[in-house]
Amino acid sequence: MAEKLIFFTILSGAMVLYVSQRLPILITALITIISLVITGLLTLEEAFSGFANPATITIGAMFVLSAGLIRTGALDPITHKLSTWSKGDPFRLCLGMAMVIPLASAFINNTPVVVMMVPIALAMSRSSGMAPSKILMPISFFAIMGGTCTLIGTSTNLLIAEIYRETSQVELGIFEFLPLGAVFLLIGVLYLLAFSRKLLPDRESLSAILPTSHRTNYVTEVIIPENSALIGKKISDAFPKNTPIRLLQLLRGETQLMRKEATNTPLELGDNLILEASSNALGELLASDGVSLGTVIQDEVRVPIRTFSLKVVELVILPESPYIGTRIPELKLYKRFGVKVMAIQRGGTNHRMDLRAMRVKAGDLLLVQGDDKGIASIRETGEVLVIEDVNQTLRRRRHAPHALIIMGLVVLLTIFTPISITLWSILGAIAMILTHCLRTEEAIGSLDFNVLFLLIGTIPLGTAMQTTGILDQISTFLLNGLGDSAPIVFLSVLYLITNILTSLLSNNAVAVLMTPLAISLANQLQLNPTPFVMAVAFAANTSLATPQGYQTNIIVMGPAGYRFSDYMRLGLPLTLIFWIVATFLIPIFWPFTPQ
Secondary structure, eight states, X not given: OHHHHHHHHHHHHHHHHHHHOSSOHHHHHHHHHHHHHHTTSSOHHHHTHXXXXXXXXXXXXXXXHHHHHHHTTTTHHHHHHHHHHHTTOHHHHHHHHHHHHHHXXXXXXXXXXXXXXXXXXXXXXXXXXOOGGGTHHHHHHHHHHHHTTSTTSOHHHHHHHHHHHHHHOOOOOTTTTHHHHHHHHHHHHHHHHHHHHHHSOOOOOHXXXXXXXXXXXXXXXXXXXTTOTTTTOBHHHHSOTTSSOEEEEEEETTEEEETTTTTTOBOOTTOEEEEEEOHHHHHHHHHTTSOEEOEEEETTEEEEOOOSOSEEEEEEEOTTOTTTTOBHHHHOHHHHHOOEEEEEEETTEXXXXXXXXXXXXXXXEEEEEEOHHHHHHXXXXXXXXXXXXXXXXXXXXXXXXXXXXXXXHHHHHHHXXXXXXXXXXXXXXXXXXXTTSSOHHHHHHHSOHHHHHHHHHHHHHHHHHHHTTHHHHHHHHHHHHHTTOOHHHHHHHHHXXXXXXXXXXXXXXXXXXXXXXXXXXXXXXXXXXXXXXXXXXXXHHOOOSSGGGSHHHHHHHHHHTOOHHHHHHHHHHHHHHHHHHHHHHHHHHXXXXXX
16 A cells, blocks of 8 residues: 555656646656655666667657658658648648648658648748638647557657557557548548638737848837827827838737737837837837837846847747746856847737746747847757748758658568567668768757656656556456446547546656556456557547647647637547547457457
C-alpha cells in the first residue's frame, strides 16, 4: 500500500509540473526519474531506460529527417502550386490544404509541417483578404489527421508501437494505422470543408496585417497622452482611410481590438495604438503632440521607443522552445539579438503590464521590435516561429532531391526489410548531414528536447505502474465497474478516458500510461490487445477540443487570434464523431479475436 501511495504522489507531482510548466520539462523528467530510484520503486537501470528506449531514439531521428526536408525546401513546389491553384478562394484553399498537408504529415513529423505552413497560410490570407482564423485551425487538424495514418506520422504512434512490442512481442507495421486513419481523414476533411468557415470566427490578427517589408512603411506603437487632441475622437475620424497612417491594432489595458473592430471606438487617455505609416507621416503625427512613442522591454528594463525605423514582427513560442517557463528579462533577447519586447498575447488576451514578471508559455505570441539582422538571427535559432514573409527563410534547394530520396529510402527499407525502423531512421538522419541537407548544429537544433525528455521521464512511470501492481488493480477496477459488458464497451470507455486525459495532459504522457493499461485489460478479458492499443493511439492523437490536446493546435493559436472556445466549437463535435466511428470500426479492422 505504501509503495502505491508513493507512486501516485510522484505521478501527481510530475503531471502538475508538466502541465503548469513551472519547471523546464527536462528538470521535471530528471526529478521524476531520481524520485523513482530514491523511493525504491525502480532500479537505476529501469528508471533510466527511457534514454535508451528505441522509441525515444526513433523519434529523435525522425525530427532530424523532418528538418532535412523542411530546410531544403523539398515541399516548397507543392505549396507554391497550392497557392496558385487556390486563386484566393477560401474553399479551394481549404480543399488544397486537405490534399497536401495530410500526405506530408503521414511521413514527416506534423509539428514542422504546421510551422512551415503558418507563414504560407498568412501570405495567402493577405492576398485573398481572408481572415487567417478561417484556415489555420483546419491546417492543424489536417496535420493531426494525416499523422494518424502511419507509424511514423506522430511520435505517439512510435511510442505506443514500441511499448506494445516490448510488452507483447507484436510488431506494428508502418501502415498498420492506415485503415482507421484514412477513415478519420475522410470524415475530418468533409467535416472541415462543410463547417470550418461557419464555425470559426472571422477574426483578424496582427500577424496577418503586419507588413512583410518596411522599406517604405514602418510599424510602431504610440500612446495617447494627456491633453491629446485625439482623445474622444473615433478611430475612423482620427485615422481616415485617405490618410497615410493606418491603424493595425488598438490596445486598451488587456483588451485588444483589430482595425475593423475599432473603427467606431472613441480614443481614450492611455490607449496604445499599433500604427503603420511612412516615416514622414509618423514624424508629423509625433510633432503634433497628439501621440507619444510607446515603451518596450529591453531585457531587465522598460525603455521608451527611440526609433520607428526598426522592424516589428511577432514570435510564436513553439511547444519545444527552451524559452518556456522563463521570464522575459531572462531571455536576454536584446543582449543576444538586439530585439525588444513590446507586448505578449496569450489566449486571445494582450498583456502589456508587468511583462518582466511573466513566464513564457507555449503558444504565446511576442510582439517584438528589431533590425533585419536581429530578426534573422532569432529566426535561425529555431527556438521560435517568426511570423513574416515566407520567402525570408533560407533554403538549400539544390539538396532537396537528396532529402526526398533519403526519406523515401527510410520508408521503403522499413517496409521491405526485417530491420527495425530505429536503425533505418538513424542512418537516414546521418545521411541528411553527410549530404549537406543539414549542418550538424541544425540537426541537433531540430531535436525537440521537450518531447524527448517527456518520454524519458514518463516511460519509467509506465514501468513503475507495472512493478507496483497498480496496472492490474486499475484493470480489475474497470472489469468490476463494467461487469459483463461486451468488449466493444470496454474499448469505447478506454478510448473516451484516453481522449479526455489527452485534452489536459501531453498526448505522449497519456500514451505511456494508457497503453500498458490497454494491454493489461485485454489480457484479463482474454482478448486480442491490438484493438485496445489502437483505441489508445487514435484517442491520444485526435483530442481536438482544446489547444492543449495537440501541440500543433498551440502553434496556430496566436497567429490566428484563437480563443479556447474556438477549439471547442469546431473541435469537440469532430472529436465526438471520431469516438463513435472508432468504437465501431476498430473491432472490424482489428478483431477482438485474431483470425
